[in-house]
Amino acid sequence: MNGLDIPFRGETLCALGSGALHWPARDLLIVSDLHLGKSERIARRQGAMLPPYETRATLERLAADLDATGAGSVLCLGDSFDDLDAAAGLCAQDRARLVSLIEARGWHWVEGNHDPGPAGLPGEHHAELKIGPLTFRHIAAPGARGELSGHYHPKLGLQGRGTTPCLLFDTDRMILPAYGAYTGGMPATAPELRALIGSPAFAVLTGTKPLLVPYPARGGAGRGRKRF
């Protein structure tokens, strides 16, 4: 598996093609916005019956990243469940798989707007969390430094490659892509994200190989040469 090493606040974080972030010095794998149990929540709240396999797909991806990195602990950066009842709504098989992942290693749940309290699973629950020079919270706080967050589901297109979820970072903060299977995205250049991202800044596009590109400058977004 290929990763992209990013120096950040004196630490080295490795961005994986899957959207996860590996912090080898702390033996930690960081993922954000898993939105487990989303299809069950939609069926419960709206009636539509989407293919009920997103939890399985997300956990399989997570297990593969854990195998590849050998990380001894996991940090979920909020919106791990689509709502607090979604954890209880997981089918037995998905739940067992999740519990076995948790029990094999240290596990931190940082809360998000979709899952503002403990979801009734093992692991430590945190409103936010500080590890060494880095702060982990679900929604980025303006002006924060050394902060990792999720929430916005940033995505970015590259000419001829299509649009994919991406990690955004500048010298002060990182905003992680959504890791869950059933998650949409917000264009990385949306005003909400522009307001948070300073300069210089980069994006790491997810895919078979993570691809580093500059964060698009204002006005020049995505208007490249057209040639295939």
Place this chain on the structure above:
Amino acid sequence: MERMTALPPAFEDWFATRGWRIHPHQREMLTRSGAPALMLIAPTGGGKTLAGFLPSLAELADGAHEGLHTLYVSPLKALATDIRRNLTIPVEEMGLPIRIEDRTGDTRQTAKKRQRADPPHILLTTPESLALMISYEDAPRIFAGLKRIVVDEIHALAEGKRGDQLMLTLGRLERLAPGLRRVGLSATVDDPAALAAQLAKHPEPCEIIEADPGPDPDISMLHTQAPPPWAGAGGGYAVREVLDQVKRHKTTLIFHNTRAQAEIFFHKLWLANDDDLPIGIHHGSLSREVRANVEAAMVAGDLRAIVCTGSLDLGIDWGDVDLVIQIGAPKNVKRLVQRIGRANHRYNAPSKALLVPANRFEVVECMAALEAARAHELDGTPKGPGPLDVLCQHIMITACAGPFDEDALFSEVRGVGAYAGISRAQFDDCLDFVATGGYALRAYDKWKRLLKRPDGLWQLRDPRSSLRIRMNIGTIQDADMLKVRMRGRGGRSLGEVEEGFAASLTPGDTFLIGGQVVRYESLREMTVEVSPRPDRVPRIATYAGAKMPTSARLAERILDDLQRPDWPELPRHTRDWLHLQREVSKMPERGRILVETFAHDDRHHACFHTFAGRNAQQTLGLLLTRRMEVLGLHPLGFVATDYATLIWGLDELSDPAPLFEADELRDGLEGWLTSNAVMKRSFRGVASIAGLIEKNLPQMRKTGRQATFSSDILYDTLAKYDPDHLILRVTREQAMRGLVDFARVEEMLERTKGRVDLVRATRPTPLAAAMLLERDRVPVAGAGRERLAEQEAARLLTESGLAAFGAPTVAGV
């Protein structure tokens, strides 16, 4: 029971005072009005609609009937409104006690409520509005006294899922109103019996009345000063000559194959319109107000020309149209003949039409289409069995109306021609999908949509879900569209654009809509706000609207025409072009595959002239590039037209013959289909119709953009974890028949039997050169592209001056 309806004297008098004579086929419709199913085939202008209504008017003339007597269904809202206007005139003049109303998506809620409580004698509607009506709990009361249903323009409806839905609805109406008589009105078609079988209750017969087809039309190609361009589809080069023709005729209809082309052409026409001739534009993406204005001006005779699309294909009475111009090759001779019928809306007068080829190759196609039209050779594709996604929706609609019995519903469905062959297992699959989602993982036991009650009837688990089901009724799959309106309070509504197009706009961008250039200001609550900007050069609004592929019959005729030694009837430029092709390369043949290779613009190119129609050529492009990727030729992309596929890449193709081994291609199809964009597009349509995805939700919450995600993700997940799911099977079947069009690939392989000719040219050949200018290029994902993407990322880093900053490095994990 054979019933015969005589024409009441008041009608004879009314005809006489107008100096009109009733046509033989109109009389015959009266004579045979007792038939349970009756189909009238008549050319445009043959008084079809009146023929359809005469028996109803005669039966209602004595004022004895209470409630709904006749339903009239047309494919267009505008047609329903137009017919109501036209029908009201004789009814009022004869003083008949008949109430006529229309009901479409545009009808106000209060009027719709009143119609349910107190239905008119004759109700004019569309398939979607009718499907909605049978979903109401009070449907049995509304339709109890219904005697006749008249389906207008049935040839157009029957081609697609709207027709399938309508016929399922008819099956339900039959149950609510036993003895209901069905009448179909159709333009000239290639296979009347097949159409009639769809209308009748299976396996009962349907009587067919064929009216005198009238004189042959007067069709020719428009000659222009400037030759048509090498590629493209807009016909903009002919604006001057088209304008001249408009001046020389009373009223001209200018047909285009797509909405975007109509917009561009109208804009160009307007710029060249020095005499300020009154010209309008009409297509399906314009707002109701805009369309209504154009229609009213047309009826009043205020317009000299109207630029339009298929939205005007159907019989709205435009009065004195004396010329039809078709811009772009018609692709299909049957549709051409039906369109031409729009001119000279008088029975027994020849219609006049001009074809304007949009590019050099279309000159050849237009020539072939002219020959075919003169030879009365109509091209039709046999219709497959009724699609199961439409059946799923029908089951939901049935459930909305009240508890139902599955056996009764099954036999009702089997009585619909298109679904006559459906097996109980297929039906049960659909019912299970609607009830539980139909997943291998039975995850929704708690949240089922339908429950089976102790008495064996099925009902909605949550009655409130009927609201959402009703909001999603219909089978029309436009891309997601956003409304466009002028900025400011009470800003005028202009029409709609595709969501993807709207997303690509930044404030200040300009685009065309309804013939005017507007400036994008903002996106507010899912509405695109614009301001007028007449002075700017527009970017172009893109509209969906699949381009129809050139029919197999027409393609074969073109191939035969290419074999002729000379083409004296063609303009000089096209003749020279064809002669040059023969000189430097070869002419494509019906029984052989011509492959031309050449280097151009740093890339190796291979052009496959296989004439299988746009969709099949597209499929061929995907299959061939897949095999070329395996062979290490690093293909980067391709472009397909109706006639050929051009592929480019980093390495040269030196031996094309093995690419066409049929078994290999079929195997490639298996592997490729699942992970393919065409499948994803088909899935989106199938999943929305079947109710897996709900596009319209009550009180759509204004959530952040990150809350919605694409149906592609659902497709990928389902394909991985539940590959035999009903919706995937339906998607596959429909893609194969529609966008993939693999039948045409097979047909091409069959006619060429592995005979491949390779021409290695030093530069683009005349036929291939035109391909280089085509748009709609499709990138191919693969090793070649991954290499280029890395180069592009590196270039962006260097250009932005960030390459040295922080220097993140790629590391193995």
